[in-house]
Amino acid sequence: MTEAEMEEVWKLMSEDFRPFDLNVTTSEAVFNNAPADRRMRVIFTPTNYFAPGYGGYAYIGSFTFGSTSYGETPCWVWNAGVIGAGEAGSHEVGHTLGLVHDGRGAPYSEEYYSGHDSWAPIMGTGYYRSVVQWSKGEYAYANNTEDDLQTITTRNGFGYRADDHGNTAASATSMVIEDGGEVLASVNKGVISSRTDVDMFSFTTSGGEIAFDVNPDPSYPNLDLMLTVRDIFGELVATADPSTLAASLHVVLEAGTYYLEIDGVAGSMGANSDFASLGEYFIAGNIPVNFNQSPLVSLVTPVEGQEFTANQKPIRITATAFDSDGTVSKVEFYSGDVKLGEDLKAPYSYHWKRAAVGNYVITAHATDNMGAVTVSEPVSIKVVAPGIKKNQIASSKILATEMPAGVEVYPNPITTDNYVKIALPAHFRVVSLIIYELGTGKRLSERNYKDASSLQVEVSALPRGLYGLTIKAEGQVWTKKLAVIK
Known part of the structure; x- marks a missing residue:
């Protein structure tokens, strides 16, 4: 054979033995590193004078002979050509692993079954079929119901190869997605190594049409593919099980996380079941x-329920805004549906002049550099006629106070941490700590500490957003805004 033909034979046999924890090699150095009772040399030669007319020859079970009085016993292949040599190579090695011929009984009395449709068993003769797999005699009139896979993996000192991808959503492998959403087959691949093996991949899309093209071994495949997409609740979204070995799936999805399930199936090539639909696969495609990430925005002033007197000082509206994956382009201030004004740079504020008597709902609208808009929690205020006493909330003064030097709160913003650490400027006998919603003033937690100069506060329960933090210690009150962006 030419070197190119030798490589093709190696590819064919490698795919046949892909499910198992062993190596198929043309390197004698690699072969010699294996224990004598865990290796089999296959000799390809046209010299067949001691068995003319045969495609090859092997002693059954000789894979482990190396540690016995028989010594290392090779098997032989005399067929020429890639298909003839490759199929005979896997067949003869099968004998050394303990397998016998797959044929048919009465009324056929065939020692070698040559298959049907596009399928044939490896331990028969598969020279004329496109899919040649291990078998357990599920076809009609089979004279051998030996489970090839069980024999190979239980009698020779090795089993199946280690599973490369989890079988459930909880153990799914994250699909590698390039910039622009391209899915490359060179890095998204795997092996279906047993009948019960199902490989799961997770992916997240921003919404739109996803496209997967999954192909088995490009040269001599044994794997017939079925694809299934499920949502985070395990519900079926889409499936693809075509008449070909490869499978493609194109479906429009809403934004979110999904799972691609890859399985070997019987398919339409002639196999009687999915028993030996095993081998390597490659995932290509595109995912939007x-x-x-939308920006975060929260009103700082005014506060809920605050009252103002008409025709006196302008109402100062201030907000904080933050964008975790870009920048804030502008913050707009609204009274109901009426835009009052905007600010393009932090600190974001607007002075509302000559507000008429009435009740108002104030919001801040933050827009990021990608055009995403977030609206703050609304704040209701009242503007009263001159002479009516204002009932301003005391907490507005607290919110306007920033912590003095010597008080540290970190990390802030909170990304992946579950705790916030607070370093106080001195040691205090009693410290009270309050966390509340900035927009509404609603208290979320309150806790007292004794004899403390530093605090550690759990914040794992806080969802993404902006919060207020108030610390009271022996007559002193400090506040700080917390941004949670995890």
């Missing part, structure tokens, strides 16, 4: 991933 134009993600943009």
Whole structure:
């Protein structure tokens, strides 16, 4: 054979033995590193004078002979050509692993079954079929119901190869997605190594049409593929099980996380079951991933329920805004549906002049550099006629106070941490700590500490947003805004 033909034979046999924890090699150095009772040399030669007319020859069970009085016993292949040599190579090695011929009984009395449709068993003769697999005699009139896979993996000192991808959503492998959403087959691949093996991949899309093209071994495949997409609740979204070995799936999805399930099936090539639909596969395609995290925005002043006197000082509206994956382009201030004004730079504020007597609902609208808009929690205020006493909330003064030097709160913003640490400027006998919603003033937690100069506060329960933090210690009151962006 030419070197190119030798490589093709190696590819064919490698795919046949892909499910198992062993190596198929043309390197004698690698072969010699294996224990004598865990290796089999296959000799390809046209010299067949001691068995003319045969495609090859092997002693059954000789894979482990190396540690016995028989010594290392090779098997032989005399067929020429890639298909003839490759199929005979896997067949003869099968004998050394303990397998016998797959044929048919009465009324056929065939020692070698040559298959049907596009399928044939490896331990028969598969020279004329496109899919040649291990078998357990599920076809009609089979004279051998030996489970090839069980024999190979239980009698020779090795079993199946280690599973490369989890079988459930909880153990799914994250699909590798390039910039622009491209899925490359060179890095998204795997092996279906047993009948019960199902490989799961997770992926997240920003919404739109996803496309997967999954192909088995490009040269001599044994794997017939079925694809299934499920949502985070395990519900079926889409499936693909075509008449070909490869499978493609194109479906429009809403933004979110999904799972691609890859399984070997009987298919339409002639196999009687999915018993030996095993081998390597490669995932290519495209996933929309134009993600943009919306900005965070919260009103600082005024506060809920605050009252103002008409025709006196302007109402100062201030807000904080933050964008975790970009920048804030502008913050707009609204009274109901009426835009009052905007600010393009932090600190974001607007002075509302000559507000008429009435009740108002104030919001801040933050827009990021990708055009995403977030609206703050609303704050209701009242503007009263001159002479009516204002009932301003005392907490507005607290919110306007920033912590003095010597008080540290970190990390802030909070990304992946579950705790916030607070370093106080001195040691205090009693410290009270309050966390509340900035927009509404609603208290979320309150806790007292004794004899403390530093605090550690759990914040794992806080969802993404902006919060207020108030610390009271022996007559002193400090506040700080917390941003949670995890």
